[in-house]
Amino acid sequence: MADVLDQQYQVLLTSSPLQRVGAFALASLAGVPHPDQLTVDLFKSAVDKMTRHLLATAEVAKSADPGGFWLGASYMLWPNSKMNPTARGKQLPDQRRQLIREWRDWRGLPEPAAWPAVPCAYCDRPACKWFGKVDIPLGASVEHRNTTAPGHEGTPLCYSCVASLWAFPYGASLSGGRAAVIHSWDDAFLAPVTRLAVKRTLAKAQALPVKTKAQPLWYARELAVLEAARSYDRRIHSGVELIVLSNSNKEQFLRVQEMGQPIAEWLRSTTTRTDRRAGYRVLVAAQASKTVPGEAFLAKRAFSDPAAVLHRTAAHLLGRVSAEGVLPAEAPGLAPLVYSYCIEVLNMDEKDVARIKDLASRLAALLGQDSRPGPFGGFMRANAKGGDLYGWFRSQSVQWLLKTRPKDMPRTLLPVEDYRLLFDDERAWSHRRLLVFAVMEALVEAGWQPKGSAEELEDIADVAESLVDEETN
Numbered sequence: 461m462a463d464v465l466d467q468q469y470q471v472l473l474t475s476s477p478l479q480r481v482g483a484f485a486l487a488s489l490a491g492v493p494h495p496d497q498l499t500v501d502l503f504k505s506a507v508d509k510m511t512r513h514l515l516a517t518a519e520v521a522k523s524a525d526p527g528g529f530w531l532g533a534s535y536m537l538w539p540n541s542k543m544n545p546t547a548r549g550k551q552l553p554d555q556r557r558q559l560i561r562e563w564r565d566w567r568g569l570p571e572p573a574a575w576p577a578v579p580c581a582y583c584d585r586p587a588c589k590w591f592g593k594v595d596i597p598l599g600a601s602v603e604h605r606n607t608t609a610p611g612h613e614g615t616p617l618c619y620s621c622v623a624s625l626w627a628f629p630y631g632a633s634l635s636g637g638r639a640a641v642i643h644s645w646d647d648a649f650l651a652p653v654t655r656l657a658v659k660r661t662l663a664k665a666q667a668l669p670v671k672t673k674a675q676p677l678w679y680a681r682e683l684a685v686l687e688a689a690r691s692y693d694r695r696i697h698s699g700v701e702l703i704v705l706s707n708s709n710k711e712q713f714l715r716v717q718e719m720g721q722p723i724a725e726w727l728r729s730t731t732t733r734t735d736r737r738a739g740y741r742v743l744v745a746a747q748a749s750k751t752v753p754g755e756a757f758l759a760k761r762a763f764s765d766p767a768a769v770l771h772r773t774a775a776h777l778l779g780r781v782s783a784e785g786v787l788p789a790e791a792p793g794l795a796p797l798v799y800s801y802c803i804e805v806l807n808m809d810e811k812d813v814a815r816i817k818d819l820a821s822r823l824a825a826l827l828g829q830d831s832r833p834g835p836f837g838g839f840m841r842a843n844a845k846g847g848d849l850y851g852w853f854r855s856q857s858v859q860w861l862l863k864t865r866p867k868d869m870p871r872t873l874l875p876v877e878d879y880r881l882l883f884d885d886e887r888a889w890s891h892r893r894l895l896v897f898a899v900m901e902a903l904v905e906a907g908w909q910p911k912g913s914a915e916e917l918e919d920i921a922d923v924a925e926s927l928v929d930e931e932t933n
């Protein structure tokens with residue numbers, strides 16, 4: 461019998477992301493690195509800690525008052541729970557405490573004979589009770605529903621699984637009426653990420669409530685995922701999910717986005733690899749818009765549109781050529797980032813990327829023969845939407861044959877394989893933007909700069925704009 465009871469206090473990791481985050485949060489609350497290390501006593505101590513946090517709100521009149529953090533959070537996380545009934549205002553602190561204990565305290569667990577004789581919906585061990593939407597937040601179930609069918613008693617759960625669900629908010633960032641959770645199936649990554657979130661949540665709960673009218677940060681939640689990936693010191697083995705939810709009566713909300721494993725790992729490599737670290741700030745600057753800071757936009761694109769990162773980078777450099785009349789000296793420093801991004805994130809073939817680099821060096825040799833900005837501008841304009849890049853290559857191929865070319869370069873400017881990459885491939889647009897980047901890189905490497913009238917380059921600002929697809933903030 462003791463075994464059956466003990467099972468209720470032994471946390472297992474299940475297939476529910478919120479339960480998993482909650483399990484790691486319980487481990488953090490108990491001061492151990494992994495849920496596996498939660499003994500029955502440590503588990504109980506972690507649950508007691510959470511209960512104490514809720515009990516402390518019994519003396520608080522309103523959620524905006526000092527110490528009201530968990531009361532405020534309860535309306536979003538656990539509406540209609542025993543800690544925030546409609547009659548709360550009329551209750552004495554003792555009555556409030558009693559209700560919270562009834563709801564949460566493991567000492568009130570029913571006797572096994574009173575259990576529903578069905579398995580826990582998450583871990584398959586015996587459930588101790590039926591639970592409803594007060595305890596099971598939106599997004600916790602596989603179907604992302606927390607409503608119970610009429611006539612049904614709810615969802616059967618064991619105590620350790622429901623306690624994990626109570627704990628997930630500690631592993632979340634609670635702000636703006638939402639809980640934002642970072643989840644990954646890579647346990648080794650999830651552990652430190654959750655530990656940091658718990659530390660922040662505890663600090664926030666302790667702090668005095670502040671009322672600021674500060675502008676919300678752009679893509680702050682996506683940015684937190686980017687920062688988590690970049691600061692992790694081991695390989696990331698799975699994608700990273702960002703789950704944003706509200707269980708509130710006023711507005712039920714759930715959004716799940718995933719940052720793929722390749723881009724999460726690539727972002728990490730921008731801190732771990734020296735050749736990539738150098739260009740990161742330039743790449744970030746290239747992502748910015750008038751209103752959105754670069755790193756926030758990079759984070760957002762890492763979830764929703766990884767190809768846009770390359771397109772924005774090429775467009776940004778070209779925009780600077782137009783604005784400043786010179787090729788940006790930072791282009792070669794960006795090269796390790798850009799090429800690795802194309803291969804590791806955009807899944808371009810390494811051989812294709814090498815071909816595009818070779819083509820770029822031929823184009824740089826061709827364009828570099830003329831110091832006026834015109835020929836360079838002509839190539840860039842041919843890359844704009846509606847530009848005739850194929851026509852440009854046809855006319856320049858003749859020039860390439862007739863003009864002196866470097867001895868080690870082939871007579872053909874655009875071999876058929878390169879033609880295929882630029883004009884007959886599902887990634888043709890990305891290949892062309894990579895080519896734009898690689899040509900600028902090769903020209904800077906060769907020490908070429910446009911001479912003469914910078915005005916001739918002004919109109920390539922439009923070209924830069926057309927390299928990026930329409931995108932709203």
Ligand SMILES: [Zn+2]
Pocket residue numbers: 580581582583584585617618619620621622
């Ligand atoms: Zn369970």
